[in-house]
Amino acid sequence: MNACAGVYAVSCSREQPTGTKTLQRERQLNQFLAEVERRALRFAEIAVRDRDEALDLVQDAMIKLARKYVDKPTHEWAPLFYRILQNGVRDWHRRQLVRNRVMVWFGGVAGGDDDYDVVAQAPDPAGRTPERDLQSHEAMRGLEAAMHKLPPRQREAFMLRTFEGLDVAGTATAMGCSQGSVKTHYFRAIHSLREQLGEHWQ
Amino acid sequence: MKEPRKYTHDQDETGLTKPEFDKTELNEPELDERFAGQAKELFDDSVERLDAATLSRLNKGRHQALVELQKTGLAGQWALWMPATGIAAAALVAVVILQGPGIEGPSLPAESVTDFEILLGEDSLEMLEELEFYSWIDPQDFETDNNVG
Numbered sequence: 528m529n530a531c532a533g534v535y536a537v538s539c540s541r542e543q544p545t546g547t548k549t550l551q552r553e554r555q556l557n558q559f560l561a562e563v564e565r566r567a568l569r570f571a572e573i574a575v576r577d578r579d580e581a582l583d584l585v586q587d588a589m590i591k592l593a594r595k596y597v598d599k600p601t602h603e604w605a606p607l608f609y610r611i612l613q614n615g616v617r618d619w620h621r622r623q624l625v626r627n628r629v630m631v632w633f634g635g636v637a638g639g640d641d642d643y644d645v646v647a648q649a650p651d652p653a654g655r656t657p658e659r660d661l662q663s664h665e666a667m668r669g670l671e672a673a674m675h676k677l678p679p680r681q682r683e684a685f686m687l688r689t690f691e692g693l694d695v696a697g698t699a700t701a702m703g704c705s706q707g708s709v710k711t712h713y714f715r716a717i718h719s720l721r722e723q724l725g726e727h728w729q
Numbered sequence: 730m731k732e733p734r735k736y737t738h739d740q741d742e743t744g745l746t747k748p749e750f751d752k753t754e755l756n757e758p759e760l761d762e763r764f765a766g767q768a769k770e771l772f773d774d775s776v777e778r779l780d781a782a783t784l785s786r787l788n789k790g791r792h793q794a795l796v797e798l799q800k801t802g803l804a805g806q807w808a809l810w811m812p813a814t815g816i817a818a819a820a821l822v823a824v825v826i827l828q829g830p831g832i833e834g835p836s837l838p839a840e841s842v843t844d845f846e847i848l849l850g851e852d853s854l855e856m857l858e859e860l861e862f863y864s865w866i867d868p869q870d871f872e873t874d875n876n877v878g
Contacts, residue, residue, distance in 0.1 A: 552798070553798055556794070556798060557791065557795055564787045564791060565784070565787065568779070568783070568787060569776050582787070585787065585790060586793060586794070589791060589793070590793060590797050592794070593795065593797045594797050594798075594801050660778065663774045663775070663778075666771050667771045667772070667774070670768055670771055670772075688765075689765045690769060690772045692769075717761050717764060717765060718761075720764065721760070721761070
C-alpha cells in the first residue's frame with residue numbers, strides 16, 4: 528500500500544480500453560483488489576462493527592471501482608477505492624441512524640454497541656500462540672474502542688494514513704477534502720488516541 | 730542529518746516483539762510516529778488473522794467485480810465502435826439515396842420524358858380523352874420498332 532504514495536490528483540483523462548488493453552486492465556484490477564481487499568474489509572469492519580455488512584460494503588466498492596474508474600491510471604485506484612468505501616460507510620451509518628430512529632419510535636430495541644461481540648467476531652487463529660492472539664486481539668479491541676470515540680473525520684484520517692499507508696494527498700482524495708484538513712484531522716486523532724490509550728501503550 | 734532512534738527490540742514471554750523506547754529521548758512527532766507504528770502493527774495482525782470463510786467471501790466479491798469489468802469492457806468496446814458504425818451507416822444511406830435505382834419509384838425509360846412533354850403540351854387534354862387509344866397503339870409501336878431493328 529505504501530507503494531501507492533505519490534501524486535493523487537485524479538485526472539480527467541480516460542484511457543480507452545481496447546482488446547489486449549482490456550485484458551491487461553482486468554489483470555491489474557484483479558491484482559489491485561487482491562492486495563487491498565483484506566485491509567479494506569478490516570477498515571470497513573472497524574467503521575461499521577459488523578463483518579457481514581463490511582463484506583457487502585467492500586464488494587460494492589470493488590464493483591463500483593470496476594464499473595466507473597477502471598480507466599483511471601492505476602496509481603489513482605487506491606485513493607479512489609477508499610473514497611468509494613468511505614462513502615459506502617457513511618451511507619451505511621445514515622441508514623442505521625434512520626433505522627434506529629424508526630425502531631425507537633416503534634418501541635423496538637435498536638442495535639447498539641452492546642450488540643457487537645468482539646469475541647464472537649474474532650477470526651480463526653492461523654498458526655499463532657493463543658497468548659499472542661489474545662494479547663493482540665485485546666490491544667486491537669482497545670484501539671477500536673478508542674477510535675470509535677473520535678469524530679468520524681478524524682477516525683477516517685487516522686485509518687487511511689496509518690493503516691492504509693496513504694500519504695496526505697491520497698488521504699485528501701479518499702476523504703474528499705483538502706490536504707490541510709487531513710493534517711488537522713490526523714494530528715487531532717493521533718493525540719486524542721494517545722491520550723486515551725497512553726496508559727496501556729506507553 | 731537525523732540521528733537514528735535509540736531503541737532495542739525485546740521479546741516478552743508470549744513471543745510478541747515489543748520495541749523498547751527511552752521516552753525521554755523522544756519528541757512529540759517521534760512519539761506520534763511510534764504510536765502510529767504500534768497501531769499499524771496491530772491492524773496488520775488483525776488482517777493476518779482473517780479466517781478462511783471470510784477470505785473466500787472476499788474472493789467471490791473480487792470475481793464479481795471482475796465480471797462487472799468484463800461487462801463494462803464489452804459495452805465500452807461497443808460504444809467505441811458506435812460512432813464509426815453510425816457514420817458508415819449514414820454514408821451508406823446517402824449513397825443509396827443519391828445513386829440507388831429503387832428509391833425514386835419505378836424507373837422510367839428515356840422515352841417517357843418525351844411522353845411527358847407531349848402530355849403537358851397543348852394537346853394534352855385531347856390526348857387524355859383518347860388515352861385508351863394511345864395505350865393500345867404503344868405496344869404496337871414497340872413491336873414494330875423491334876421488327877425494324
